Structure formats: C-alpha cells, structure tokens
Amino acid sequence: MLEDGSIGLIDYGQVKQISGRARQSLAKAIVALDDRKSDDDPDDLKKIGDLALELGVEVKEDAKPEATAAIALWLFDGSVEKLPGGYDKGELSPNSPVKELKSFPQDLVLVGRSTILIKGLSSRLGIPWSLSREWAPTARKVLAGDGKNSSGSKISSNEKIQFRSIMSMLKQWSKGKITRGIQKLPPRVRSRVISLILRLQENRS
Numbered sequence: 001m002l003e004d005g006s007i008g009l010i011d012y013g014q015v016k017q018i019s020g021r022a023r024q025s026l027a028k029a030i031v032a033l034d035d036r037k038s039d040d041d042p043d044d045l046k047k048i049g050d051l052a053l054e055l056g057v058e059v060k061e062d063a064k065p066e067a068t069a070a071i072a073l074w075l076f077d078g079s080v081e082k083l084p085g086g087y088d089k090g091e092l093s094p095n096s097p098v099k100e101l102k103s104f105p106q107d108l109v110l111v112g113r114s115t116i117l118i119k120g121l122s123s124r125l126g127i128p129w130s131l132s133r134e135w136a137p138t139a140r141k142v143l144a145g146d147g148k149n150s151s152g153s154k155i156s157s158n159e160k161i162q163f164r165s166i167m168s169m170l171k172q173w174s175k176g177k178i179t180r181g182i183q184k185l186p187p188r189v190r191s192r193v194i195s196l197i198l199r200l201q202e203n204r205s
Contacts, residue, residue, distance in 0.1 A: 015110075016110040016111070018107060018108070018111070019107055022055065022056075022105065022107045022108060023142060024142065024143070025051065025054045025055045025056075026055060026108065026111065026139070027138075027139035027140075027142040027143050028051050028054070028139075028143065029048065029051040029052060029054075029055060029072060029076070030076065030131075030132050030135050030136055030139035031136055031139050031140060031143065032044070032047050032048050032051055033048060033072060033073065033076055033077060033132035033136075034132045034133055034136035034139075036048065039073065039080055039081075039082060039083075039084060040082075040084055044069075045066055045069040045084050046069075048068075048069040048072050048073070049065075049066070049067075049068035049069040049072070050068075051072070052068040052069065052071060052072045053068055055105055055108060056103075056104075056105030056107070056108070057071060057072075057101070057103075057104060057105065058101070058102040058103040058104075059071070059100045059101060059102055060100050060101075060102050063100040064085040064086075064087075064100070065085070066084040066085030066087075067085060067087075067097055067100040069084055069085075070083045070084050070085050070087045070097035070100075071097045071098065071100065071101065074087070074089060074091075074096075074097050074098070075112060075115050075116075075131075076115060076130075076131045076132040076135075077130045077131060077132050077133070078118075078119040078122055078123065078128060078129045078130065078131065079128035079129060079130040079133075080130075083097060085097070091116075115131055118131060119131075
C-alpha cells in the first residue's frame with residue numbers, strides 16, 4: 001500500500017517467453033494438476049509424473065516412484081497439505097522432493113523461480129495458493145488453440161496469448177505513464193483533472 005492509498009506492484013522481473021513445445025507441455029501438466037481427483041490417486045500421480053518428465057525434469061536414479069509428481073505438486077500447488085511419497089513441503093528439508101532433482105529444463109528455470117516467489121509470498125501472508133488452479137484456465141486456452149488470424153489460417157494458442165499479453169501490457173504501461181503524469185501536477189490542477197476523468201468514465205458507463 002503506497003502513501004497515497006493506491007496499490008503498488010512488486011515487480012520481481014521474472015519475465016520470459018516460453019517456446020511452443022515447452023508451453024504445450026507445461027499447459028498439459030497444469031491441467032493434469034487441476035483435474036486430479038486427489039493428492040494420492042495413483043493414476044493422477046502417474047499422469048502428472050509422466051508430464052513432468054515430458055517437460056524435461058530428470059530425477060536421480062534412486063528417487064522414489066512418486067518423486068516427479070511430488071516435484072510438480074510442490075512447484076505448482078502451495079495448497080497441498082501432504083506430498084506423495086512422504087516428501088516434505090519445505091525445500092530446505094533433507095526430505096524435500098527438490099533433493100531428488102538431477103536436472104531441470106533450462107527453458108523453465110524462470111517459471112520455477114517465479115512459482116517459488118509466489119509460493120513464498122502466499123506462505124508469508126498465510127494464504128494457501130494453488131498456482132495450478134489459477135493458471136488452469138489459461139493452460140486450457142493454450143491447449144485448445146482455436147481461432148483464425150487475418151490471413152484465415154489457424155492461430156496457434158501461442159500467438160493468441162502472446163498478442164493479448166502485449167496489448168494488455170501496452171494498455172497498462174500507458175495508464176501508468178498517465179497516472180505518473182497526473183501525480184506530478186499541482187494539487188488544484190490534479191483535482192480538476194481527476195474530476196474530469198471521473199465524469200468521462202461515468203458518461204461512458
């Protein structure tokens with residue numbers, strides 16, 4: 001909360017465009033996590049584990065069979081109470097599934113880093129937060145891949161979401177520039193500008 005009562009965004013700078021194949025695999029893993037019946041259903045765990053391997057996650061040879069599924073649950077669902085295979089949720093624990101990692105796909109390092117930041121923030125605030133549940137609608141859109149582009153050919157989900165993200169980013173950027181410009185005005189002028197903006201918004205609605 002900023003001094004003027006507005007909300008400020010903490011920007012960790014975790015931004016990356018994921019390649020098409022990794023994007024599809026990640027979307028499948030997120031949907032599988034969101035669709036699972038329980039945290040210990042063998043069929044769900046096998047499917048989630050296989051998708052983690054498809055993403056490029058490699059575990060040690062002596063890792064438990066549930067290791068890959070436990071890593072996926074640990075990374076993408078902070079609301080999980082108990083990880084499969086008897087693993088601990090704390091990444092610093094000697095019994096953490098993270099200790100079973102042999103290698104992690106380079107293309108997803110920033111994704112992993114971002115999820116850990118979000119998990120840490122939600123944990124500090126005492127909010128059980130499931131990234132898989134929050135990201136599932138976007139993941140389903142990626143896998144659906146419907147729509148046409150201007151030439152009439154099918155638009156890939158990657159193109160659609162990337163374009164929408166760019167447009168949203170530009171709108172937010174312009175709003176931020178305008179807001180900063182208004183804040184620099186003298187108080188009396190600033191009040192008049194804000195009143196005018198509010199009237200315009202009321203007329204539009």
